Amino acid sequence: METKEIQKLIDYISKSDLDEVNIETSELKLHIKRHTGATVQTTQLAAAPAPAALPAAPAAEAPAPVVENPNAGLIEVKSPMIGTFYRAAGPGKPNFKEIGDNMAEGDVICIVEAMKLFNEIEAEVSGKIVKILVDDASPVEFDQPLYLVDPS
Template sequence: METKEIQKLIDYISKSDLDEVNIETSELKLHIKRNTGATVQTTQLVAAPAPAALPAAAPAAAAPEAAAAPAVDANAGLIEVKSPMIGTFYRSAGPGKPNFKEIGDNMAEGDVICIVEAMKLFNEIEAEVTGKIVKVLVDDATPVEFDQPLFLVDPS
């Protein structure tokens, strides 16, 4: 079973009502268990702030939204290259080796732009777009989530 097939299976399970799945074949053994986090949600409801604190919190919440609007405009026209899987992000093929791509480098569809390690497998991530790398959004050797933006690319 390939990584993309496993990721599709995980996505399907996350959208379903299943809490646990076991799959076993001659070449693969897969166990997925969902952490519902219901306790955390209940705790947050019990620990709600007093009504007197709400007016003070409302202006603070509005300020980040106003600050976020210019950031979206600054990235207008840029394409996000996202992680196709959960794992650890690496910009180079190994310690001491040059990064696959730097800010300002051009990339073509099919170029290897980084590696995401998942379960001791190093998966080369290929570009799905052509363009110029404007920003690297993830630090080297840090964990990434599925569909997390890794790079900003200018397609022009």
């Protein structure tokens, strides 16, 4: 298992409800545990080439002070598919929506290109765009937040 694969696994686990994962192969033993702090233990079992070393897990620190979420009350507009995010219909054309613009249900707010198909993404909520979370022509994942919208 390579370092990138281990990091992806850690990221996946951090977003899931899992608290502990054990993986054991002929070359590697991996134990990931999430409770108060992140713990990652790896053991090289065989004399095979070792994967690149992982950065040490940070020591458990005092809990962070509770900070009010500045995005409370805002709605995330998420990508319905994996693809490439475009803010405009084409090069040189105006963006569908800008920060501060109002949008209504059914308005086209962006395009997500998937497998050479350009899919117009329509708003499912009405409100004012507060923040655009993705850069133009960037890859996006399924369910990745694209916009923050104030519904009031």
